[in-house]
Amino acid sequence: MNKVILMGRLTNDAESRWTQDEKQMCIARYTLAIDRRFKRDGEQTADFIKCIAFGKAGEFAEKYLRKGMKIAVVGRIQTGSYENKEGQRVYTTDVVVEEQEFAESKKSSDSSTKAEAPAESQAEVPDTEEETLPWEM
Template identity: 70%
Template sequence: MNKVILLGRLTRDPDVRYSSGENSTAVARYTLAVDRRFRREGDSATADFIGCVAFGRQAEFAEKYLRQGTKIAITGRIQTGSYTNREGRKVYTTDVVVEEQEFAESKSAEHPREQGVTPQADMDGFMTIPDGVDEDIPFM
């Protein structure tokens, strides 16, 4: 079975291109920085930089919504390949072909509010509504 699950942040905006021909397909390439779970005592945090490629609707989603720093979770499969570069040397590649991708944090976590009151969660998991925002809640 060839199945990969990754959680990480985009190192840069996706590079999206469209195949030529009558039925052009979107192809998005991006790199995920995935933190290593374990590290030696005293060592700084390390990450693996994993190349990902998405096709069709997944690529269009990446083009529209994903940006550098976005934290996402993906599932897919590993695909290896090779090609001969301009110097005549054979280059081997390993990519994760994206089957599913989704946001792993809310937009507010990605871009914290600079002003205003951020609701806090109580011990029971429900948020307390700050004073003065009752008029913004449609069902009260």
């Protein structure tokens, strides 16, 4: 059995390309940063896992997956190798995505973005449901 379940944050926006054959399939690649359970020398460590999504899963990744988002992925591990320009054999390990979904609400992911945003932009939108917008008075 070859089954993997991962949860982590995207290190970058998903990168996609489309095949040039008559089927026109989307292929999206992204990397997940997954925190390790234990710290090394008091520092949090992470594994960086490369993922590849084909077809509809690739289209979803292309359209919705952005750097910093926390997502859950179900897939299988696939290994391969190729020869680089210097003639050396390079080995690869990827997770071929079978399922992917958001692992946190948009509101909680926005709160991490909001903390980094300038103070002026934070004042424009109420943070809680108790605050009212000007047109609701």
